Each structure stands twice: as C-alpha cells, then as structure tokens.
Amino acid sequence: MPDSTLLFIAEPQSVTSVFSPLKEAGYQAGLADNLAGAINFIKKSKPCLIFTRPIMQGYSAQALLAEAVNIENFPPVVVFSRTGSADEALKYMELGARDYWLEPLSWDKIKLMLPDEKPASIPSEEDLNAPDKPATGSTGTQGRYQIIGRHPAMMRVLGLAKQVAKSKATILISGESGTGKEMFARFLHHHSDRSDNPFVAINCAALPEHLLESELFGHEKGSFTGAINRKLGKFELASGGTILLDEITEMDLGLQAKLLRVLQEGEIDRVGGVETVKVDVRVLATTNRDIEETVKEGKFRQDLFYRLNVIPLKLPALGQRGNDIMLLAKFFVDKNCTEYGLAPLNFSDEARKWLLDYEWPGNVRELQNLMERAVLLAGGGPIESKHFLNDPDAWMPDETYDPSENDTGTPADQGAEAGIAGSFEVMPISEMEKHLIIKSLGQTSGNRTKAADLLGISVRTLRNKLNDYKKQGLEL
Incomplete structure (x- = not known):
C-alpha cells in the first residue's frame, strides 16, 4: 500500500537495523543509492516517507529535494547524517526537508514520523462474548491491531475498554512489557467518537526531557539552538483525537507538572512561545511499572497519577491467560504461513505442552516472534518445540555456502543488485534482508564475520x- 512504504537512500549497512521492526509493524521498504533510482521508486511506489543521506558518491539530497516541485504529492524527507552540524541542518530544512537527524537511525524515532492508521472494524458484543471463538478487535490495516483472547481476565478488560471508549476520561493502561498496551490504546481510540480524528503516540522514554517537551508541546522558531522553524507538538497534532503517552512513568518530574496543567486546563504553551494554545485531546497513558510504588518513591507526581488513573485498565500477563496462549500461537502461525506463502501448519502435542508450560516473560510480543521463527524452521510441519530454537547453538544446519550463486542460479552480487538497486520494486522487508545478506556474502567471498560487519549485525544473527533461508528451501 502507498501509505505503508518507506524509501531509504543510503548504504545498506546503515539502515538494516530498522528492517525487523519495520517488518513487524507491517511496513514495506525500498532502498536506493542514486537519484534516478530514487525518483523512479517515488513515482512508482509513492512512499509515505523518505530517509536519505546528505551526500553519497554520485548523489546528493539537495538534488533530490530539487525534484520535489516536479512530482505531485512528494513525500516528506528526513536527512540523516553521521556527523551533522547546525549549518547543514539549516541548509536542508530551508531546501524543504521535514527534519534532520544524526545517526543512528532508530525505530523509536522513525515510528513517530509514520502516518496514522485509518479506523477499521471494531468487535461487536457477539464477538466479545462468544464462548467458542476468540474475542477479536481489529484496528489498522489487515488486522494489524487485533486483540485476541477469551480468558475471563482478558474478557473483563475488553468489556471495560468497550464501555469507556466513548467517554473523554483519561485511561491508564498498565501491564508487563509485551502485553499489548498500545493495541488496547488503538482499540479505545477506534471505538470512540474521535475515531475519524488523529491518533498520535509518543514514547516518553525515547527522548531526553528538553526534546520530549518540544515533541509534546511544540516550539517557536529560535526558542533554542536548532529550532530553525516553528514546530507543532503532538498535542496540537492530535487535536480532536487521541494522544497516547507511552511509558509515562519515564517522564521527568518537571515535565510531569506541565503535563498536569494540560490535563487540568486543556491548554499548552509552546517552548519559547508567549501565547497559550487550547487543545481538545483525549489522553491515554501506558506503563509497565508499578506506578503506585513509583509515586511512593517520589519519582511520579501523585496528583498526576490521580488525573491519569480515572479509568485503570490492567492487562494480564500472557502466562496467566491459560488457553489464550494456543489461540494466539495459532493466529500468529496462520498469519506467518500466509505472509511467507507456506501451507498451514499444526502443533505437535509436545509443542503444545511446551507452549502452555512456558512462563512467557516477554508476553505476547515474545510469542509472536517465536511463532515466526517456528514457521520458518518447521518446513512441512508439524511444529515441534525444537523449532522454537531456544538454544540456537544446538541447531546444527549444513554450514556450507557457495557465494558464487544465489537461489536463482544468478551470480550473487548481480542478483542482489537486480533485486534492490536495479528494479526498485516494493518488496517485503524479509526479502530485502535476504538480498542484502546474499550480496554481502558475495562481496566478502562467503566470509560470515566480514559480511556481518558489513551489514551491521552479529555473526549469530547472520x-x-x-538457517531460516535454508529451511525455506534456499540452497546455501
């Protein structure tokens, strides 16, 4: 889809670290290293964002930005540099760049730039209460924000969420990491009267205090070094809709006081501004900490806690949800089989026992990743516990690799160039990773240590x- 595609104009090793979270979030990516290829990709695939180096051999971001006037609906451009300067940032912002970043690229920063999802279907009462099927809430493209479960603890939380979704009350969603707090927040938004308006999320742990204040409330031009333009904050961008303050307990005490004023008065002050701005925003917050204990320790304001905790939603850990584990496991397996074009897979009795006995410290997120791994390793099935690869060193595949040919019989370097730098087709992140890995092995004559260094990943990850590719039938 056009609104779920990103273009990176950079060396592969500088962007591979964000491919996995991009894929998990359902986004596609293109990779280019020259102006002609980048323009071809933009016209054909209509990416929603572009991340580009300032200068590479035979390419400059300045030339790219100059093309913006010739292409309708040219996407926002973020320039990222290894060693930036205020003068360079000013130059590219004046040329039309949306933002200027220093390396490294991170998923936490990228996802703040991504467009919001359009609201989709919300579960009916029958869906939530049917005893013979999972309670499912679907929001986002292709069910990206589904909530699956029929354990009584989950049904209670879903029922309460549905009951209060249309209110203006602030809601504090708590639970261990990986339990699906952001998905519940999106469920609340899309089941509210604000669903046609923006949903804006910001991670309070991802930015230092002075940057977080600017991200939340915006700033005026010249309010601090690097503030070369007025910038609207997340509260203004979410006006009429919903803002999610993720990991709220990581917010600095000084900023907590300013947030309390927003909740009480419904107005903000931009950094460096002199005018008060009214905002109409429904606030949701999440935490994976014991927030009451944090209040007792003096690390979180008690008055802010009371203001946020009008409606508390506490999500159960996956290990406490009984057979929901198998419902979720089957859902993720079916989803990955479809995505990889594989035949449906079932679980062996031994694998079922392992899944139900495991404690799941990483909760649903860990289960999701484990099921993708199992699908890739199980071959024709059934899925067994060994396919969960709990001890990667115990897996003993054939270590031989012929770098002279890839899976198509084409010289590896040539094939990778054709798949990435030549055709500029939109492809799944997993396919792009495969092309980059094959290309790096070709360039290093099969030396895995050098290839891993080139890609910016560990030898074990490589x-x-x-191993995954071998299980898919790729002859390496």
Whole structure:
C-alpha cells in the first residue's frame, strides 16, 4: 500500500537495523543509492516517507529535494547524517526537508514520523462474548491491531475498554512489557467518537526531557539552538483525537507538572512561545511499572497519577491467560504461513505442552516472534518445540555456502543488485534482508564475520538468518 512504504537512500549497512521492526509493524521498504533510482521508486511506489543521506558518491539530497516541485504529492524527507552540524541542518530544512537527524537511525524515532492508521472494524458484543471463538478487535490495516483472547481476565478488560471508549476520561493502561498496551490504546481510540480524528503516540522514554517537551508541546522558531522553524507538538497534532503517552512513568518530574496543567486546563504553551494554545485531546497513558510504588518513591507526581488513573485498565500477563496462549500461537502461525506463502501448519502435542508450560516473560510480543521463527524452521510441519530454537547453538544446519550463486542460479552480487538497486520494486522487508545478506556474502567471498560487519549485525544473527533461508528451501 502507498501509505505503508518507506524509501531509504543510503548504504545498506546503515539502515538494516530498522528492517525487523519495520517488518513487524507491517511496513514495506525500498532502498536506493542514486537519484534516478530514487525518483523512479517515488513515482512508482509513492512512499509515505523518505530517509536519505546528505551526500553519497554520485548523489546528493539537495538534488533530490530539487525534484520535489516536479512530482505531485512528494513525500516528506528526513536527512540523516553521521556527523551533522547546525549549518547543514539549516541548509536542508530551508531546501524543504521535514527534519534532520544524526545517526543512528532508530525505530523509536522513525515510528513517530509514520502516518496514522485509518479506523477499521471494531468487535461487536457477539464477538466479545462468544464462548467458542476468540474475542477479536481489529484496528489498522489487515488486522494489524487485533486483540485476541477469551480468558475471563482478558474478557473483563475488553468489556471495560468497550464501555469507556466513548467517554473523554483519561485511561491508564498498565501491564508487563509485551502485553499489548498500545493495541488496547488503538482499540479505545477506534471505538470512540474521535475515531475519524488523529491518533498520535509518543514514547516518553525515547527522548531526553528538553526534546520530549518540544515533541509534546511544540516550539517557536529560535526558542533554542536548532529550532530553525516553528514546530507543532503532538498535542496540537492530535487535536480532536487521541494522544497516547507511552511509558509515562519515564517522564521527568518537571515535565510531569506541565503535563498536569494540560490535563487540568486543556491548554499548552509552546517552548519559547508567549501565547497559550487550547487543545481538545483525549489522553491515554501506558506503563509497565508499578506506578503506585513509583509515586511512593517520589519519582511520579501523585496528583498526576490521580488525573491519569480515572479509568485503570490492567492487562494480564500472557502466562496467566491459560488457553489464550494456543489461540494466539495459532493466529500468529496462520498469519506467518500466509505472509511467507507456506501451507498451514499444526502443533505437535509436545509443542503444545511446551507452549502452555512456558512462563512467557516477554508476553505476547515474545510469542509472536517465536511463532515466526517456528514457521520458518518447521518446513512441512508439524511444529515441534525444537523449532522454537531456544538454544540456537544446538541447531546444527549444513554450514556450507557457495557465494558464487544465489537461489536463482544468478551470480550473487548481480542478483542482489537486480533485486534492490536495479528494479526498485516494493518488496517485503524479509526479502530485502535476504538480498542484502546474499550480496554481502558475495562481496566478502562467503566470509560470515566480514559480511556481518558489513551489514551491521552479529555473526549469530547472520547465521540464524541463513538457517531460516535454508529451511525455506534456499540452497546455501
């Protein structure tokens, strides 16, 4: 889809670290290293964002930005540099760049730039209460924000969420990491009267205090070094809709006081501004900490806690949800089989027992990743516990690899160039990873240590990827 595609104009090794979270979030990516290829990709695939180096051999971001006037609906451009300067940032912002970043690229920063999802279907009462099927809430493209479960603890939380979704009350969603707090927040938004308006999320742990204040409330031009333009904050961008303050307990005490005023008065002050701005925003917050204990320790304001905790939603850990584990496991397996074009897979009795006995410290997120791994390793099935690869060193595939040919019989370097730098087709992140890995092995004559360094990943990660490809039938 056009609104779920990103273009990176950079060396592969500088962007591979964000491919996995991009894929998990359902986004596609293109990779280019020259102006002609980038323009071709933009016209054909209509990416929603572009991340580009300032200068590479035979390419400059300045030339790219100059093309913006010739292409309708040219996407926002973020320039990222290894060693930036205020003068360079000013130059590219004046040329039309949306933002200017220093390396490294991170998923936490990228996802703040991504467009919001359009609201989709919300579960009916029958869906939530049917005893013979999972309670499912679907929001986002292709069910990206589904909530699955029929354990009584989950049904209670879903029922309460549905009951209060249309209110203006602030809601505090708590639970261990990986339990699906952001998905519940999106469920609340899309089941509210504000669903046609923006949903804006910001991670309070991802930015230092002075940057977080600017992100939340915006700033005026010249309010601090680097503030070369007025910038609207997340509260203004979410006006009429919903803002999610993720990991709220990581917010600095000084900023907590300013947030309390927003909740009480419904107005903000931009950094460096002199005018008060009214905002109409429904506030949701999440935490994976014991927030009451944090209040007792003096690390979180008690008055802010009371203001946020009008409606508390506490999500159960996956290990406490009984057979929901198998419902979720089957859902993720079916989803990955479809995405990878594989035949449906079932679980062996031994694998079922392992899944139900495991404690799941990483909760649903860990289960999701484990099921993708199992699908890739199980071959024709059934899925067994060994396919969960709990001990990667115990897996003993054939370590031989011929770098002269890839899976198509084409010289590896040539094939990778055709798949990425030549055709500029939109492809799944997993396919792009495969092309980059094959290309790096070709360039290093099969030396995995050098290839891993080139890609910016560990040797173990590279080995696991190659094992996955071998299980898919790729002759390495």
